[in-house]
């Protein structure tokens with residue numbers, strides 16, 4: 001295994017992201033995921049700065065069993081003019097019970113004078129005193145040299161003195177921080193190379209993504225001699241975020257063949273990245289390198305036709321290495337190969353080379369292109385594509401129910417919120433049902449009425465839930481005559497699927513998407529028409 005430290009700061013710097021708010025229980029759960037991923041260090045927060053982080057470290061001592069990682073407590077050097085042994089925040093670091101303490105220290109002369117409002121000499125003394133004290137108390141100490149690169153530009157000698165002060169006092173690592181995130185890879189490489197040579201200290205790197213270069217900057221620093229890298233899961237962090245640690249690890253491990261974490265752990269990266277998104281309640285970024293749902297999704301027909309021969313022709317690596325999957329997207333950019341591969345993904349073999357299969361593929365392709373011209377978008381509605389495919393292959397879909405009519409009214413009374421009421425008339429399992437349903441909007445009311453009407457024939461529908469509803473007006477030049485596209489996302493508790501409806505009338509488009517959602521749900525549940 002490589003001796004490069006993989007240091008995660010999701011629970012501290014990641015939690016500095018706007019809108020991201022973690023409870024102690026959330027933090028404990030995320031720590032377990034990070035440990036499973038195989039990171040070396042987990043920075044849990046700043047004990048003493050807020051009761052939540054203090055509580056996290058208290059509970060971690062009895063409730064958190066880490067198999068791979070070491071927990072680190074983050075804090076600052078002692079206050080100017082004080083003493084480390086009596087500084088309440090430094091003492092809180094000791095009380096946290098963490099065996100590793102990471103101290104943020106100033107390394108930029110301008111910040112010392114303007115933000116700390118103390119002298120350059122006193123700042124060096126704050127570093128020495130705090131590191132020495134914590135080392136004396138048996139802690140491993142890492143130092144985060146804040147604003148290092150900006151400081152190096154304005155006063156290289158002082159920036160290096162700060163690194164030496166930390167290292168000579170016993171800091172095991174001095175992580176150079178691009179705190180404002182404004183650096184570029186070539187500058188970082190030069191500066192890190194210089195610091196490694198000039199100080200002999202073990203150097204780490206901590207980058208923010210304000211230039212969109214956080215990962216590239218971290219990689220450049222490692223190339224230049226850094227042996228400790230900090231980052232966060234999903235690139236969470238203040239402003240535009242921190243370096244995405246999974247991207248860095250995957251790059252180093254897959255592209256540069258450095259053994260950082262065991263391959264079976266890297267193969268859990270996509271699942272863990274998404275599991276952490278669930279806890280943070282921040283929607284996963286689909287275009288995230290390696291772990292995003294679009295990271296290995298292919299839309300263009302030419303790509304699909306080459307991928308049919310060999311996936312490596314249009315993929316930089318095997319998605320399985322990070323636990324992701326290749327996906328085919330079907331749209332008006334599809335070709336025959338896209339349909340064949342997507343069908344295979346859905347469990348239909350249209351790839352035999354027979355004339356019959358070729359004709360089916362051509363028919364599906366023509367239908368997709370025609371519908372896309374009329375406003376459909378199947379790459380966002382996988383379930384509707386599967387229904388289209390089944391319709392084309394079997395001639396029709398299973399005859400679960402017949403719709404006689406539907407109607408919806410919305411009324412507003414005085415100060416009360418507007419309420420919608422829908423009536424649907426359907427036949428299923430040999431019975432005609434007239435059912436009303438209420439909702440806070442017309443689609444919600446239609447969804448309730450439809451599923452209640454079908455409930456006795458298909459109790460399986462009770463598990464379905466409409467989780468997202470998106471409307472887009474196409475061709476807005478025509479004002480109210482424009483076409484409406486509705487995408488509905490439905491969940492059965494374990495899986496979600498998307499269906500589409502397109503019509504001049506928003507309710508008709510919504511109704512069509514709802515019917516597809518229910519039909520797909522019944523097929524998925526393995527139900528036969530009753």
Ligand SMILES: CC(=O)SCCNC(=O)CCNC(=O)[C@H](O)C(C)(C)COP(=O)(O)OP(=O)(O)OC[C@H]1O[C@@H](n2cnc3c(N)ncnc32)[C@H](O)[C@@H]1OP(=O)(O)O
Nearest residue numbers: 046049050076077078079080104105106115116117146179
């Ligand atoms: C670059 C980074 O992201 S570092 C991590 C930043 N994270 C956070 O700030 C989140 C947690 N912070 C907090 O809860 C609070 O800011 C606390 C508890 C740390 C301090 O709160 P307060 O005592 O109310 O001080 P306040 O936040 O206004 O100012 C910070 C103080 O720390 C001092 N300080 C800043 N950096 C350092 C440092 N590296 N070493 C020592 N002191 C420092 C500042 O000069 C200021 O001192 P002052 O009170 O004498 O003016």
Ligand SMILES: CC(=O)C(=O)O
Nearest residue numbers: 104144146147177179
């Ligand atoms: C320490 C830290 O988070 C920074 O300088 O960005």
